[in-house]
Every structure is written in C-alpha cells, then in structure tokens.
Amino acid sequence: MEVKVAKTAGFCFGVQRAVDKVYELIGSHPDKLFTLGPIIHNEEVVNDLEKKGVRVASEEDLKTLPEGSTIVIRSHGVGKEVYDRLEEYGLSYVDVTCPFVLKIHRIVEKESRAGSHVVIIGDPDHPEVVGICGWCMGPCTVIKTEQDALDFVPPPGKNICIVSQTTFNYNKFKDLVEILRKKRYDNTVLNILNILNTICNATEERQREAKSIAGEVDTMLVVGGRHSSNTQKLFEICKKECENTYYIQTPVDLDSDMFQCSSYVGITAGASTPKKIIEEVQEHVRIKF
Numbered sequence: 001m002e003v004k005v006a007k008t009a010g011f012c013f014g015v016q017r018a019v020d021k022v023y024e025l026i027g028s029h030p031d032k033l034f035t036l037g038p039i040i041h042n043e044e045v046v047n048d049l050e051k052k053g054v055r056v057a058s059e060e061d062l063k064t065l066p067e068g069s070t071i072v073i074r075s076h077g078v079g080k081e082v083y084d085r086l087e088e089y090g091l092s093y094v095d096v097t098c099p100f101v102l103k104i105h106r107i108v109e110k111e112s113r114a115g116s117h118v119v120i121i122g123d124p125d126h127p128e129v130v131g132i133c134g135w136c137m138g139p140c141t142v143i144k145t146e147q148d149a150l151d152f153v154p155p156p157g158k159n160i161c162i163v164s165q166t167t168f169n170y171n172k173f174k175d176l177v178e179i180l181r182k183k184r185y186d187n188t189v190l191n192i193l194n195i196l197n198t199i200c201n202a203t204e205e206r207q208r209e210a211k212s213i214a215g216e217v218d219t220m221l222v223v224g225g226r227h228s229s230n231t232q233k234l235f236e237i238c239k240k241e242c243e244n245t246y247y248i249q250t251p252v253d254l255d256s257d258m259f260q261c262s263s264y265v266g267i268t269a270g271a272s273t274p275k276k277i278i279e280e281v282q283e284h285v286r287i288k289f
Ligand code: F3S
Pocket: 012, 013, 014, 015, 075, 098, 099, 100, 101, 166, 167, 200, 201, 202, 203, 271
C-alpha cells in the first residue's frame, strides 16, 4: 500500500505554541493550572493534560477557581470582557492566543472604534469568532452561509470592515464577500468595504495540499478531533475530490472496508492533531492493510 502524508498535516504554529506552553507550565503550577476551554480540539491531548493535573475551566467557573490558580487563554483567543473578568477576580493568566488571531482583535477594535460596522465571515459558535466579536466596540455581524450574506442589511453610509475566522474555507470566503460586494448597491449611499482576508496561511496551505492529494489517491484519510472545525472543512474539501474519504480520530477507527480496491492512500490532519497520531495512522495503514 502506497501512503502519502500531507506535509502540512497536523499542528499549526499557533497550536504547537499553545500546547508547548501548557506542558512547560505544568512543572511550576502542579495543581492549580487551568485552560479556559480545552486547549485544542483533541481529546487525546486534553486527556493527557488532565492526567498531569491540568483542568479545563469554563468562563462560568472563573469566579470560583481556587486562589493562586493560573489560567491559560488558548490559541483561539477571547473577548475583551474575559480579560476584564480575569483582572476583576485577581486571577493570573498566561495568554497563548495565536498572534494571527490577536491581529484580528486589533483590527476589529480599531475599525469599530472608528465607526465601521464589522462583518466576521465565520461560524458564530466557534470560540475564535466569539472572541473576535468580543473586541468589536460597536455593531458586528457574523456571516457563515450564503443565506446570512443575502439577509445582511448594510447600515446606510457606514464603512464595513470584513474579516474572516482564521480557519474559514478560502473559496467560501470569496463567494460570501462577492455577495456582500453587490449588497452595497442596496443603499443610496454606497458603503465603503474594507475587505481583509484574515484566513491563516497554515489553513490555506493545508486545504490546498489536502485537495491536491485527495485528487490523486484511492482512499483519503482525514485525521482529527470530532469537534475540530478545520478538520471538518478538510474533510469536505477532500470528499469532493475523492469519494472514498474518511474522517477518523485515531488508528482505532480504521477499517478494512475503507481500503477496498485501494493501492494509494492519502493522509491529512487538522491543525489540532498531534504528530504522534498521524504517525500511528500511517504505520497502521502500511502494516495492516
Ligand atoms: Fe494560528 Fe493559523 Fe493556527 S491562526 S492557531 S497558526 S491555524
């Protein structure tokens, strides 16, 4: 069985940096270390950290955390109000928000203070998007689907600043922006659009490579946590190119049915998938099938 693993599979720079930081902090904070939400969308990593004493706290838990606790703000980032609450409760924190996400926070903060209406192209339920909304000092709208874009009513005469969730699909972003571009003619006073493609390069490159490999192979495996949105997007992209595309979390999910009539298998993985799991999947496919 020939196996091709995408070079861009697995942890991106921002996730690697966040995970490394938590492991580094374990030694100095043995029993009062918390991450604000799971550090990444990967159960294996979260469970391993839990065994080492790192607990997951929610925003609601902040008020009741024991004195001396340290909170890690994960790579997705959080809104301004969360920093304010951490200060208010006197909790110390380590901020590992990805610099690319921080850049979006600064953009929307500045633009909204200047009076622009902020449009975020992304999933309104994704923590990164929730965090970005939390830096808008004025109105903001999250657009995820074509229908959302069609329903958007541009506020007359207002400048509109469009940014994107870092892990959003680039082609979908372009399509939605195109709808918004036409929308500006709905008003008698044209809206000035400031379009900022803030999709992370890591995501674009991973998506491009996944698409290209999926187009070559007989079976394509997409490895990642069940709740990882960027892994789900990778799956969608690969499925369009290769009907035999499967979403797996670990080698345990592999099944011989996946490789019927296959001699060439491609593997890619979401940004929150550890290298170790990708290697295990690769080994498993090579040896067992
Ligand atoms: Fe950062 Fe890009 Fe990863 S924004 S967290 S390096 S996907």
